[in-house]
Amino acid sequence: MERIVKSGEGWRMGWNPNAAKFKGLVGGDNWAIELTEAELNDFCRLLEQLAATMSQIASELMDEEKIACEAESDLLWLEVAGYPHAYSLHLIVNCDRQCEGSWPADAVPGLLQAVQVLKVF
Incomplete structure (x- = not known):
């Protein structure tokens, strides 16, 4: 299996199954x-959970109402914030190194699509 790198407007995501420790990249x-394989798996799983939550809650909010939702594992923390149809994403990695990043609302749909296509987990 070869290295996979996907990218779009405001986002990048990669997978290298041959890497010694850090097989993933966001x-x-x-x-x-x-990211390690476990961290990337958690990132994909939690992002899909948050996207599903935002879709499910859309009918309960007024059009101009914003919301923030978060999800975490032992390895990382994610938060989405904004409108159910347009929200930003924030990531904090909690393991042996402290790092964080965020994506603007216009980058999240492409990143979410890449997560669903990559299917590392």
């Missing part, structure tokens, strides 16, 4: 964080 236009 990033924006001007930054990137290498």
Whole structure:
């Protein structure tokens, strides 16, 4: 299996099954964080959970109402904030290194689509 790198407007995501420790990569236009396989699996799983939550709650909010939702594992923390149809994403990695990153609302749909296509987990 070869290295996979996907990118779009404001986001990057990668997978290298042959890497020794950091098999995953997430990033924006001007930054990137290498992730272990377990961290990348959690990132994908939690992002999909948050996206589903935002979709489910959409009918309960007024059009101009914003919301923030968060999800975490032992390895990382994610938060989405904004409108159910347009929200930003914030990531904090909690393991042996402290790093964080965020994506603007216009980058999240492409990143979410890449997560669903990559299907590392």
